Amino acid sequence: MFQRVLIANRGEIALRVIRACRELDVESVVVYSQADAGAPYLELADEAICIGPGPSAKSYLSIPNIISAAEIADVDAVHPGYGFLSENSHFAEICRANNIEFIGPDVATIRRVGDKAEAKAAAVAAGIPVVEGSDGPVNNDEEALEVARKVGYPVLIKAVSGGGGRGMRVAHNDMSLVTNLQTARTEAQAAFGDANVYIEKYIEDPRHVEIQILGDKKGDVIHLGERDCSVQRRHQKVIEESPSPALGNDLRTKMGRAAVKLAKSVGYHGAGTVEFLVSGKSFYFIEVNARIQVEHPVTELVTGIDLIREQIRIASGETLGRKQQHVNFRGHAIEVRINAEDPDRNFAPSPGLVTSYRPAGGPGVRIDSHVVSGYRIPPYYDSMIAKVLVHADTRDEAILRMRRAMDEYKVDGVKTNLGLHRRILRNAYFQRGEYSTRFLDELLSA
Numbered sequence: 001m002f003q004r005v006l007i008a009n010r011g012e013i014a015l016r017v018i019r020a021c022r023e024l025d026v027e028s029v030v031v032y033s034q035a036d037a038g039a040p041y042l043e044l045a046d047e048a049i050c051i052g053p054g055p056s057a058k059s060y061l062s063i064p065n066i067i068s069a070a071e072i073a074d075v076d077a078v079h080p081g082y083g084f085l086s087e088n089s090h091f092a093e094i095c096r097a098n099n100i101e102f103i104g105p106d107v108a109t110i111r112r113v114g115d116k117a118e119a120k121a122a123a124v125a126a127g128i129p130v131v132e133g134s135d136g137p138v139n140n141d142e143e144a145l146e147v148a149r150k151v152g153y154p155v156l157i158k159a160v161s162g163g164g165g166r167g168m169r170v171a172h173n174d175m176s177l178v179t180n181l182q183t184a185r186t187e188a189q190a191a192f193g194d195a196n197v198y199i200e201k202y203i204e205d206p207r208h209v210e211i212q213i214l215g216d217k218k219g220d221v222i223h224l225g226e227r228d229c230s231v232q233r234r235h236q237k238v239i240e241e242s243p244s245p246a247l248g249n250d251l252r253t254k255m256g257r258a259a260v261k262l263a264k265s266v267g268y269h270g271a272g273t274v275e276f277l278v279s280g281k282s283f284y285f286i287e288v289n290a291r292i293q294v295e296h297p298v299t300e301l302v303t304g305i306d307l308i309r310e311q312i313r314i315a316s317g318e319t320l321g322r323k324q325q326h327v328n329f330r331g332h333a334i335e336v337r338i339n340a341e342d343p344d345r346n347f348a349p350s351p352g353l354v355t356s357y358r359p360a361g362g363p364g365v366r367i368d369s370h371v372v373s374g375y376r377i378p379p380y381y382d383s384m385i386a387k388v389l390v391h392a393d394t395r396d397e398a399i400l401r402m403r404r405a406m407d408e409y410k411v412d413g414v415k416t417n418l419g420l421h422r423r424i425l426r427n428a429y430f431q432r433g434e435y436s437t438r439f440l441d442e443l444l445s446a
């Protein structure tokens with residue numbers, strides 16, 4: 001096991017990793033920007049190192065600053081959390097070149113699954129269903145038009161280096177395809193430094209269901225079931241749950257097996273997520289996330305497995321130590337993300353001073369948050385205040401428990417989306433589990 005781990009992240013996930021390190025008896029060193037100086041969670045690490053000014057480019061995204069901190073602190077591993085440098089293969093490469101273990105998959109695997117067209121090709125090679133479309137990137141208008149003729153409109157143009165919905169464009173006919181292809185390329189070049197795009201048949205009203213996987217360095221891979229993340233707004237997840245109300249045992253088993261097969265075929269180790277679109281009884285692979293995700297605690301609650309602990313154990317060379325048949329699923333978990341955002345201003349970020357903070361508590365409630373009364377939410381980063389999770393025997397009980405938690409919650413000083421959560425949890429379609437990725441947009445436009 002490692003002696004000392006550097007946490008290259010901030011906020012609730014930095015705190016989550018500090019806690020996992022402590023329980024493994026591993027020392028933690030957390031980095032922070034000037035905007036995060038004095039944040040209460042920093043005191044819970046064994047050491048905290050300032051790595052630059054507030055803007056991420058000069059701190060949490062600065063590879064030289066983070067590597068310098070790792071050298072000064074003499075750590076043997078780096079945990080990247082989510083966002084920031086977590087899926088940056090160049091950062092992983094530099095860590096390992098400096099004899100610092102990057103807590104995540106191999107550099108080649110991060111790179112391969114980071115290219116969405118390559119990840120899709122790997123899925124095809126492993127015999128996993130994908131959405132019909134181009135074989136790899138499209139080189140010109142003629143190739144794009146040919147794919148559209150084959151699969152039929154509408155089609156979706158996706159950036160090869162995109163993901164999470166960024167850089168996607170729908171086209172309904174030849175003319176909009178040619179126009180949008182140009183726009184998508186320009187946007188992809190600006191956003192990701194890679195103008196390559198590929199094309200898929202547009203699935204109209206899908207659910208977003210993802211499978212959590214864990215692999216060790218020996219090549220063993222297991223899955224920890226699914227999370228349904230269909231309640232989203234502008235590709236920002238708002239509520240996640242497990243099990244998915246959309247899956248029967250047949251689909252669940254097939255998707256779990258598909259995710260494990262794909263992970264094995266690319267030599268995946270560590271924690272990862274295989275994302276699928278689900279429509280009726282069909283599922284289609286869309287992408288792999290080579291990181292721990294915000295919503296990982298949903299899976300922790302239904303499996304009892306500490307995913308951050310597993311990431312650190314696996315990176316240090318330990319094996320999974322449990323087989324698929326020994327993963328037991330219990331009850332139902334729901335997560336909501338409380339954000340500092342203004343519902344009257346189109347959910348624009350609303351950073352500032354949290355004058356008074358009263359989290360929910362009680363049976364079956366877990367709060368993952370770095371916020372306390374008097375905490376100032378900096379304007380530079382995401383606006384998440386807390387992840388609130390509930391666990392109960394059934395979905396109905398979990399919803400009632402979450403309603404109770406949302407009613408207990410109080411956040412003063414900044415605007416929040418608490419009202420939105422209270423509304424979703426009382427919505428009849430949500431309560432029946434009848435929601436797709438269109439649900440939230442429709443609720444908000446009604």
Ligand code: MV4
Nearest residue numbers: 131156163164165200201202203208232286437
């Ligand atoms: C799609 C799709 C429809 N058809 N691909 C958005 C996130 C990214 N990971 C993939 N996404 C989508 N890909 C095809 N061929 C619809 C979406 C999509 C979506 C997916 C999951 C959750 C919310 C979404 C909201 C809009 C679009």
